[in-house]
Structures are given as C-alpha cells and as structure tokens.
Amino acid sequence: MPPVQLGCMAHGVSVQSPDIIIKRAQSAEAYGFTRVGAADSQSIAREVYVAMTLMAVNTRNVLIGPFVSNPLTRHPAVSASGMASIDEASGGRAYFGISTGDSAVYNLGFKGASLATLEEYVRCMRDLYHKGEGTWQGRPCRLTWAKRPVPIHIVAEGPKTLRLAGRIADGIAVGTGILPEVVQDSLRHIQAGAEESGRRLEDIDIWWFVKANLCNRREDGLLESRMTLAASANHAFRFTLENKMIPEEIKPRILKLQQQYVFQEHESLGATKRNAELVDELGLRDYLADRFTIIGPPEYFVEKVQGLVDMGVKKVHFGIYSHDPLGFIKGMGERVLPYIKEPTPGETKTRRTL
Structure with a gap:
C-alpha cells in the first residue's frame, strides 16, 4: 500500500465525449489511482450515470462514484437503484458521493438542501439497501434487488456537515481546505460526530478533496x-x-464574491471568465489557492502531498483544473506518487492516522 491513495475526477465540465471519459478512467487506473469521480450536474456536464457506466465496463480496479450528487434532483430510490446497477456492472466498485447541492440545483433555480434533508436522504438510501424499503418525505419507497449496500460518502465543507458525516456516513470527502489548522479543525468536527454514533475516526473512509493543476x-x-x-x-x-x-479581514470580500458568482460558468476553465476575474478583483487569489489547491510543478506537488501525509492524511481526491487532464494523471503517477514517503513517527502532526 502506498503512503497515500489518490482519486481524481474522470468526468466533469470539460469532458466533451464518451471516449474522453473512458481514457481518463483507464489512465487513472494505469497510473495507480484508487478511485475516480464523475460530476453530477445536468446543466453543465454529461449525464453522470452514463459516465459511470462507461467507467465501470472499461476499468477493472478503480472505485467509481458521483462526485457529487444531491438530495434534490433524484429520489433516493432512483439513486439507490442506479448506484446498485453501477456496483453490479463494476463488480462491486461503486461508492455514492453526495452533499447538499451546488451547480446541479442552483442551475435549476433551487437552493441547496438543508442538512436535515441530506440526513433523511442518506438514511433512506441506507434503509433501501439494508431493508429493501425506506421512507422519503413521509412516503414509503422500495428497492427489492440490490445485492449489497453501496458505501455512502458525504462531501463536507462546514462544521455542521462534517459532524453529520462523522455520525452517519461510510466515508467523507473533506472540502474545507488543506491548511494545517483547517485539517485539525475538520478532524475535530468529524470525530465529534463519530463519537455520537459510537464510532472512531478510523471507522470512516476519510478523503481530502484538493483542487489541482x-x-x-x-x-x-x-x-x-x-x-x-x-x-x-x-x-x-x-x-x-x-x-x-x-x-476576519477576508470575510467581506468572500461575501462580495458569493453575491456576484456566475453559476452558468461554474468550474469552467478560462482566465477571462467572470468567476476567474472576481478572484483577482477582490484580492483573494493567494488565500484561496493556499487553502484549497495544489497548483505548480511536480516538485511542488511532492512537497505539498508529502506535507499532507506527514499530517496523517492517507487519501486525497483531486479535482483536475487543467486543459490537459491526462497529462495531470500521468504526471502524478510518474513524477509525484513514486516520491511520496511514509512519515516517520516524529513527523506525523495529527493525532490520528487517517
């Protein structure tokens, strides 16, 4: 087992054909990635279940799942059945990523779901897998044929969601950032939630989501x-x-960015996009880059990923924000992953190994 396991997005806004989806997933598998993700955002990306099916039948080892779904655009029985189908097609390699909703729901004129709705959705899916029936918004629903429960992973970016995920999820993708103090704070919230359900951090499959170029x-x-x-x-x-x-000094600028954010351009590459321009106009580039991304040459990646490993992080899922995603995957496999080392006992900075 390598010192760190990697995941990446194999399907997203920039994907223009089925062939690209297949090539990205196969390349990730060939270069040692553990899992791949597919964007679930109908207004700006190709259909996620088609993408996951292509990945499932054209790979052998990588885990496959939506990164991420939401509780508003599909009934939980529809998601449970769809994911059981992907799990069957892939030979048991599916995971289900979900959060409250971003571009998929805002581009339909909705707002993100509440945490109560997210929890009800996750519990309904779990009941469908374990009992064959569940309740969603006061109404019964059924799933009669699933062979095994698909692991449910919550993407969490705030303290309440981290705590909820620690309490009910099989896995978590932590999107709060990778600054050391942020990592520690996130773990504290996850652990609090885990303890509420009689679990430990080690019982949860914890990944850290990092945007990368x-x-x-x-x-x-x-x-x-x-x-x-x-x-x-x-x-x-x-x-x-x-x-x-x-x-504190950054908060007013964050609020201005949120007020002017263009959802139609969500995650679209390009230096002249309005969302890209907002970052510099508001003087947020350095802070946001340091907190949420690893962007730079291979030696910079080695330094940053090694730093995460030394903090106890064991799994990193990359969002690829580059015009050459295949080059990113190859570069990580050849020029970064082989140079990541196990931390010595004195180097590990977090309280637990994840």
Whole structure:
C-alpha cells in the first residue's frame, strides 16, 4: 500500500465525449489511482450515470462514484437503484458521493438542501439497501434487488456537515481546505460526530478533496485555474462564514464574491471568465489557492502531498483544473506518487492516522 491513495475526477465540465471519459478512467487506473469521480450536474456536464457506466465496463480496479450528487434532483430510490446497477456492472466498485447541492440545483433555480434533508436522504438510501424499503418525505419507497449496500460518502465543507458525516456516513470527502489548522479543525468536527454514533475516526473512509493543476510554472497554473478558487469560496463558505477558519479581514470580500458568482460558468476553465476575474478583483487569489489547491510543478506537488501525509492524511481526491487532464494523471503517477514517503513517527502532526 502506498503512503497515500489518490482519486481524481474522470468526468466533469470539460469532458466533451464518451471516449474522453473512458481514457481518463483507464489512465487513472494505469497510473495507480484508487478511485475516480464523475460530476453530477445536468446543466453543465454529461449525464453522470452514463459516465459511470462507461467507467465501470472499461476499468477493472478503480472505485467509481458521483462526485457529487444531491438530495434534490433524484429520489433516493432512483439513486439507490442506479448506484446498485453501477456496483453490479463494476463488480462491486461503486461508492455514492453526495452533499447538499451546488451547480446541479442552483442551475435549476433551487437552493441547496438543508442538512436535515441530506440526513433523511442518506438514511433512506441506507434503509433501501439494508431493508429493501425506506421512507422519503413521509412516503414509503422500495428497492427489492440490490445485492449489497453501496458505501455512502458525504462531501463536507462546514462544521455542521462534517459532524453529520462523522455520525452517519461510510466515508467523507473533506472540502474545507488543506491548511494545517483547517485539517485539525475538520478532524475535530468529524470525530465529534463519530463519537455520537459510537464510532472512531478510523471507522470512516476519510478523503481530502484538493483542487489541482500540475504545470511547469505555478503562476501559469493559477491563472488557468482561478475560476475554481471562486467556486471554492462560493460553496465552501455558503450559508455562513462563522466557524470556518476564515480570517476576519477576508470575510467581506468572500461575501462580495458569493453575491456576484456566475453559476452558468461554474468550474469552467478560462482566465477571462467572470468567476476567474472576481478572484483577482477582490484580492483573494493567494488565500484561496493556499487553502484549497495544489497548483505548480511536480516538485511542488511532492512537497505539498508529502506535507499532507506527514499530517496523517492517507487519501486525497483531486479535482483536475487543467486543459490537459491526462497529462495531470500521468504526471502524478510518474513524477509525484513514486516520491511520496511514509512519515516517520516524529513527523506525523495529527493525532490520528487517517
């Protein structure tokens, strides 16, 4: 087992054909990635279940799941059946990623779901898998044929969601950032939730979501990927800025960015996109890049990923924000992953190994 397991997005806004989905998933598998994800955002990306089916029948080992779904655009029985189908097609390699909803729901004129709705959705799916029946919004629903429960992973970007995920999820993708103090704070919330259900951190499959661009010059990568910095500020800090480890002097600028964010451009590459321009206009580039991303040449990636490993992080899922996703996957497999080492006991900075 390598010191760190990697995941990446194999399907997203930039994917223009089925062949690209297959190539990305196969490349990730060939270069040692553990799992791949597919965007679930009908207004700006191809259909997620088609993408996951293509991945399932064209790979052998990588885990496959939506990154991420939401509780509003599909009934939980529809999601449970769809994911059981992907699990069957892949030979037991499916996971289900879900959160409250971002571009998929806002591009339909909705708002993100409440945490109570998210919890009800997760519990309904779990009951469908374990009991064959569940309750959603006061009405019964059934699933009669699923062979095994598909693991349910919650993507969490705030303290309340982290705590909820620690309490009910099989796995978590932590999207709060990778600054050391943020990592520690996130673990504290997850652990609190885990303890509420009689679990330990070690009982939960914890991944850290990091936005990434592997490039020759960090400045070029930042220019190309600025729009995803805006996306992070928009959704990771949504609803409230309190208790999210944000410096006080930055909070007014975050609020301005959220007010002007363009959902039609969500995660769209390009230095001239409005969301990209907002980051620099508001002076947020450095803070958001340091908190949410790893962008730079291979040696910079080695340093940053090694730093995460030394903090006890064992699993990192990358969002690829580059015009050359296949080059990113190859570069990670050849020029980064082989150089990551196990931390010595004195180097591990977190209280637990994840």
